[in-house]
Amino acid sequence: MRSALRERGYVRLLLLSLVLGAPISVACFFFVGFQHELQHWVWGSLPEAAGYGTPPWWWPLPALVLAGLVLAPIVTRMPGAGGHVPVHGLGGPPIGPRAVPGVVLAALGTLPLGVVLGPEAPLMAVGSGLALLALRGSRAAADPRTVAVVGTAGSTAAISTILGGPLVAAVLTVEAAALGGTRMVLVLLPCLIASAAGALVFTGFGSWTGLDIGDLSLPAVPPGAAPDAGDFLWGLPVAALIAVLIAAGRGLGLRTLRWTGRHTAVRTVVCATAVGGCVAVYALLTGRSPTEAALSGQDAIGGLAMDPHAWPVAALVALVLCKGLAWAIALGSLRGGPIFPAVLLGAATALACSGLPGFGTAPALALGITAAAAAVTGLPLSSAVLTVLLMGRAAHDQMPLIVAASVVAFVVAQLVRGDEAGAASGTGARSGAGAG
Template identity: 75%
Template sequence: MLSRGYLSLLLRSAVLGVPVSVACFFFVAAQHKLQRWVWETLPDAVGYDGAPWWWPLPALLLAGLIVAPIVTRLPGGGGHIPVHGFGGGPPIGPRALPGVVLATLTTLPLGVVLGPEAPLMAVGSGLALLTLRWTGQVTDPRSTAVCAGAGSTAAISTILGGPVVAAVLVIEAAGLGGPRLVMVLLPCLVASAAGALVFTGFGHWTGLETGALSLPTVPADVNPDAGDFLWGLPAAALVAVVVALARGLGYRTLRWTGRHTAVRTVVCATAVGVCLTAYALITGRPPQEAALSGQAELGQLAAQPHDFPVAGLVVLVLCKGLAWGIALGSLRGGPVFPAVLLGAATAMACSGLPGLGVTPALALGMAAGSAAIMGLPLSSAVLTVLLMGDDAYNQMPLIIASAVVSFVVTQVVRGRESPRKDDGTS
């Protein structure tokens, strides 16, 4: 660790974190601005107060027509397949960058029920490798892999709550120990700290929004009691089942789109639009509540939980869960943000049970949803603790227990299923 090469690697990671984060900031800000244009500005321009119930149908059809040639013709196929999990697969190289950027900026704003986190990591690793190539600093494969990981971590650090979550993700996902862990972790920490600083500075300077996962407010402080644990842990298991079933649908969709990929991708995108339209028709609520990745809706759910009736939450889980499952195996984006919203909505639908409070339900739902899709219970617990803010201390035992229960139940539901075996592209 005191060798010249490693110290040079640390310096290189810190320097890489700055341009990568600048590019990723404008990338996420552009995606967020396009999203608002599609679902707010454009409906208003054509004479509607908001997006009408039928809005997802043409939007998702257009998304399918755009992403189909990206998946079938561009290098890298538009990025990782989201059903494989959080950042599943090897780092994205520079050749795949155009497909990832095009797929993200043109289809996520149209409401493909996926998040920006996985494409952001792909852009971070691709830009880091591209920078190394331009500067002629491509060294041995291990150093290159560490720099790619540092780029991904710098890109994802702020949108998931800062360098702390990114560091825990590296620790848990790497599955390493001892000095080897520290050697991998330090470059990622340096790059993510630089990335967080850049995101914060550019956010204040430009006034642009990035749509980071955050909760401006949470329900009134309530300490979990025996009733919250009595109902909360089964609710966490229910969240895990919902997420695992949706992911199973994603694997089946992936196999189905393995043949006649372009046509079937458009069919899947249209089916997602039908699910979102069904949500708007059944509930009378805006379709974007089910269509988008979930950051804004999660904040509304936390700030005004009583504005969402139990029946509406159930319909949201059913329609968004079905749409998300289809999108996981056919479209491009990140799987985590929608899973967090689905977990929160499922648990808060259970908060009407005697003894289960709204705040504990929100906390356990987010932890269970993220643990079920990421397979990283520690990272999920840390992410939820940061999201809960000042109330995190009181909810921490329930958060940790829910993340563990969700992780275990997910493994039981999935059994010995291997994501590689179900990859219709292999």
């Protein structure tokens, strides 16, 4: 360990990670900020200009048809096919610089239109691509280990703030890498220093520019109390239910991926249209805004946590069914991140069950978030850490339930989707920071 840290090449790698963290995060900040502004225009300013206070129920249909038409040529003709397919988690190896334009076009051209996916996977792809671009022409580019570490550091710097800061990103990196001992630490340090620099840049540019990046955060949570026997009695089966739902969605995503393997352009448009139909059905059934089902979920989960009683149980069930089906289709056909919408689906499922005798609202929210995150990523420790940071002070009392729900959801998801592990082109449930 000491000899490795003293090596001149490794010291240069740490310095390179520190230097790259800032410019990568500047680029990613404006990437996510621009995506968020486009999203506000599509679902806020444009409906208002058309004379609607909120988007009408049919609004998702033309929006998603347009998303499919935009994405189809990117997937079929551009290098990198617009990025990793979300059903494979947050991706596989770090993406190369040639694929970055396609990733950016796919994300900015479809995420604001409501494809029911998050920005986290494209963000990581952009981070790794820019980091590897910086290595071009150097001797380090010939070393596969250096390329892997620098690419991962770029991804970590990009994702750190939108997932809650360097700590979540670092834990996620360690757990996803499945490494141990000295090697784990040597991979972790560049990621930590790059993500710390990235978090500082995100914080500074957020205050200087006033842009909103739409990170995953809970502005308020229900009043907490220590979980009791009732919370565990109901909570652990609910965590298992969430894992089954997430695994079922992923299974449908894999079947959709196989279906779009032929006539990809046409079937991509068909899938996008089907996603829009699911969102429109949600708005028709509930009379609520289609944005709750169409967008990735950062804003919706914040509102759900702040005032869960504003959502009737029927609306929560409709959200889980309609958004869940749309998410499953999008996993295998569109481009984006799978985590944010899954977290919303888990929280909605748990809160729909929070009226059961002895089952509290705060414990339901906590276990819903961690169960969904563990099921979709296959990273139970990272999911628990993410939930603790999101819940803030309220997480202290919920810690035993959070950990138990994370483990239960992970185990159940692995058992349910075990038969499908080989169907995802060898990457299945694994990624550089994705499903496992």
